[in-house]
Amino acid sequence: MASPGSSTSSSTNNNPFAGPDPVLIRDPDIHPRVPVCLDYSTSTYYAWKTYFSLVFRKYHLHDHVDSSVDSSLMLGDDEWTTIDATLIRWFYLTISRDLFHTVVTDGDDTLAVWTKLNGLFTDNQLQRRVFLQQEFFGSHQLDSSIDGYCMRLKKLADELRDLGETISDDLLLSTLTAGINEEFGNAASNLTLIPEPTFPKVKAYLRPEERRMKMAKTRATHTALIAGTSRGGPPPPSPQAPAAPRFPPPAVSYGQYLPPTVFFQGPPPQPASSDRRCGG
Structure with a gap:
């Protein structure tokens, strides 16, 4: 198994930005490494970004998100494009569905997706600061x-x-x-x-x-x-006269005594589907 930075193919031999073996990147499950779901409605952006920063450091992937490499010049490098696609899939697996549909665009590279996601939480800093302050001091x-x-x-x-x-x-x-x-x-x-x-x-x-x-x-x-039990239970019920025999009601057709509106009710409302789960 190749170590990060070692040559694994002819394309890597000519690539001064050689990173880890793509097999090392494809295999790990991202959820144990980024155990949060990025969402508008929860305060998880700081944790989400921090966990991914650690992933970038561990696998030497900063050049995919820091604009130090022009990805358009790397389209012929199979290993680069494989790692780039894996990173995008990791992003999509750790964000809510509404965020996924907000940022997804065909043809985006890792840098484009990373920039979009961060921009959603940093471009409107004043509005987000006011919202977080209200939530913090009102907790x-x-x-x-x-x-x-x-x-x-x-x-x-x-x-x-x-x-x-x-x-x-x-x-x-x-x-x-x-x-x-x-x-x-x-x-x-x-x-x-x-x-x-x-x-x-x-x-x-x-x-x-x-x-x-x-x-x-x-x-x-x-x-x-215990105190209630020591005083004894409730007094037994007093004897009552035998109840009068009950007779079944006369048979009637359903609907004879039902309000007419019952027959014109629509189907029951269906519960709204949640759009907060991670995974795109």
Whole structure:
């Protein structure tokens, strides 16, 4: 198996930009390497771009996306075009369907697709910054776990930093404290006792506190059930007179007593198909 940069064919011998063996690029499943789906409605752009940057570094593929090579001059190189097509397929497999239909165009090379996808999230920076700020500062824990809530805040902060917004650790901590549920009130008041508090430290402190509160609720419920059982069950029902015999209703044809509108109803509405899945 050839190592990155080694010659694997006559075309590679004449190619000063020789990259990895195309077999090494075709074989890997991209989803374990880019385990996120790029979508308009979720804050995944920063993570998606970061994972692909690592893929480019691992397989020496930057020349396909940094415009250092004119791809029109490489059309006769089978290995280059094979790797280029594989990269485009990886992009399409890790974006939502609506993004796929937004950027897909016949004949695009890797650089064109990469530029389009990044442009969708960076060209309208002001609008996207305003949207992310509103979502970040308006975040509340609600039904989320501490881990889920902290993850959501961290993703939003990373997206804002990627747009040039300064999100300090102090701001991240104050937003976290303001948004956690009221039942964490005592724990929140103790956060000032943590020496040199950081976002990971506060998260690690709140996680066992969340488990403790869940256990307390479980014990309270169990105690209430035991107390109800010790008092005895509900009194038995008082004897009643035997019920009068019931006779079946007279046979009638269906529709005799139904409103006429029943017979003119249309077919039930069909659920709208989701367009958020990855894979084009």
